[in-house]
Amino acid sequence: MSVSQSDKPLAAADIAAVVEEEVNPQQLIVDDWHTHLLSPLAGPTLSLHGVDRLLTYHYVRRKLFAGGHVSPQEFSSWDIEKQGDFTWQTLFVDPPSDGFDEGCHGVTVAMRELGLDPNASTLKEAREFYADTDAETIQQRCMQLAGVKRIVGTQDVFNDDERAYYENGEWDERYYSAFRLDELVLHYPRAAAKLKSWGYKVDDDPASADSISEIRRFLSDWQGKLHNVVYGACSFPPTCRVHDTQTQEGAILHHAVLPFLAELKLPFFMMPGPIRQLSPSWGDAGDGCGMCDMNPYQQLIQQHPQNAFFITPLHNANQYDVSVMTCHFDNVMAVGHWWFNFHPGLVEADLRMRLEMTGARFIAFNSDARVMENLVPKWNRYREILAKVLADKYLDLHHGGRVVTRAGITRTLSALFEPNRFSMTR
Numbered sequence: 001m002s003v004s005q006s007d008k009p010l011a012a013a014d015i016a017a018v019v020e021e022e023v024n025p026q027q028l029i030v031d032d033w034h035t036h037l038l039s040p041l042a043g044p045t046l047s048l049h050g051v052d053r054l055l056t057y058h059y060v061r062r063k064l065f066a067g068g069h070v071s072p073q074e075f076s077s078w079d080i081e082k083q084g085d086f087t088w089q090t091l092f093v094d095p096p097s098d099g100f101d102e103g104c105h106g107v108t109v110a111m112r113e114l115g116l117d118p119n120a121s122t123l124k125e126a127r128e129f130y131a132d133t134d135a136e137t138i139q140q141r142c143m144q145l146a147g148v149k150r151i152v153g154t155q156d157v158f159n160d161d162e163r164a165y166y167e168n169g170e171w172d173e174r175y176y177s178a179f180r181l182d183e184l185v186l187h188y189p190r191a192a193a194k195l196k197s198w199g200y201k202v203d204d205d206p207a208s209a210d211s212i213s214e215i216r217r218f219l220s221d222w223q224g225k226l227h228n229v230v231y232g233a234c235s236f237p238p239t240c241r242v243h244d245t246q247t248q249e250g251a252i253l254h255h256a257v258l259p260f261l262a263e264l265k266l267p268f269f270m271m272p273g274p275i276r277q278l279s280p281s282w283g284d285a286g287d288g289c290g291m292c293d294m295n296p297y298q299q300l301i302q303q304h305p306q307n308a309f310f311i312t313p314l315h316n317a318n319q320y321d322v323s324v325m326t327c328h329f330d331n332v333m334a335v336g337h338w339w340f341n342f343h344p345g346l347v348e349a350d351l352r353m354r355l356e357m358t359g360a361r362f363i364a365f366n367s368d369a370r371v372m373e374n375l376v377p378k379w380n381r382y383r384e385i386l387a388k389v390l391a392d393k394y395l396d397l398h399h400g401g402r403v404v405t406r407a408g409i410t411r412t413l414s415a416l417f418e419p420n421r422f423s424m425t426r
């Protein structure tokens with residue numbers, strides 16, 4: 001399209017169609033800024049795909065346990081195909097009620113988009129498709145359907161299985177690393193034991209001069225080993241006092257993590273709200289969510305003006321506080337709508353609030369995918385909501401007397417997915 005055409009004022013009646021075209025996954029190709037994915041090069045235990053993985057994703061599994069359909073102990077004693085069959089039969093073939101939740105909806109949308117029957121009575125056809133299609137083809141197809149060109153993973157080097165791959169594995173160039181620091185920041189005694197066994201001379205006090213310099217040496221060593229680290233990240237339970245250097249987490253952040261990230265001009269991604277292992281026998285489906293006092297985060301951000309922060313609260317009631325915070329500090333941006341926020345009604349309301357309060361000063365979405373196919377329904381859903389909300393907002397601008405153009409719409413869309421908007425990381 002020529003520049004003059006894309007600068008042409010749009011009539012009110014054309015705005016929605018133009019927004020929809022520009023939001024389309026073939027047109028707007030984005031980076032997925034937080035996932036738990038690794039490419040097939042990492043092998044089938046670290047890189048998940050397939051109908052059984054999709055059906056046992058924890059958003060879906062949680063429904064089986066919460067509905068009392070099977071005990072977590074019995075379920076985990078089965079092989080993955082039996083788990084897939086049971087889930088398909090219980091929640092899709094013969095469900096107690098239709099699956100309106102995003103977990104179940106995601107399974108059927110992924111199947112539909114891959115050409116599989118979301119109303120099949122068994123998984124036979126789906127299994128045949130996967131038996132005949134290699135992991136790389138599935139990955140390419142999912143990325144294309146989702147409109148995703150690069151993927152940021154979650155690299156926890158304290159996890160022994162993952163670390164072995166990071167030490168020796170071959171990386172897919174489309175994958176970037178998030179240096180995940182929950183274990184170091186939240187479980188220092190456990191992390192310190194590992195650090196010592198790897199030759200770092202930390203002691204029991206994370207704030208001692210030796211510990212600080214050795215933690216920084218560890219961070220720097222692994223920043224060099226991981227593939228293209230784009231930020232450091234940590235989730236925080238609701239009661240965390242991240243700003244308080246008298247606490248372990250506060251001390252590690254203040255003395256080691258934040259200075260290290262500032263030096264490398266890398267943002268720190270904060271994820272306040274998870275209550276880990278609320279139902280321990282449910283595995284990763286058993287994590288809960290709590291509302292946070294945002295004051296500690298506000299103080300941390302204020303205390304470290306040289307650091308850039310991303311923040312994504314898990315409790316939906318904290319979305320508003322986070323948006324307000326991003327109006328006051330230029331070193332923080334809200335990101336995405338993750339996990340217990342990822343319900344279309346909530347996403348739509350949060351997106352409207354963010355646009356109205358901050359303009360485009362947030363990173364619109366990340367999928368948090370764990371299984372390759374999760375990319376498809378999650379991005380598909382987000383694009384639907386984005387097209388609807390953005391069309392309304394542009395119509396509103398039009399009614400307010402502003403000229404609306406295709407070029408303006410594409411400019412806003414690229415801003416919404418551009419993470420490098422901090423002056424301190426340039």
Ligand code: FIX
Binds near residue numbers: 154235274284338339
């Ligand atoms: O902490 C996280 O990065 C969370 O996304 C995960 O812990 C969680 O299990 C998840 O996959 C949510 O979508």
Ligand code: ZN
Binds near residue numbers: 034035036154368
């Ligand atoms: Zn995540």
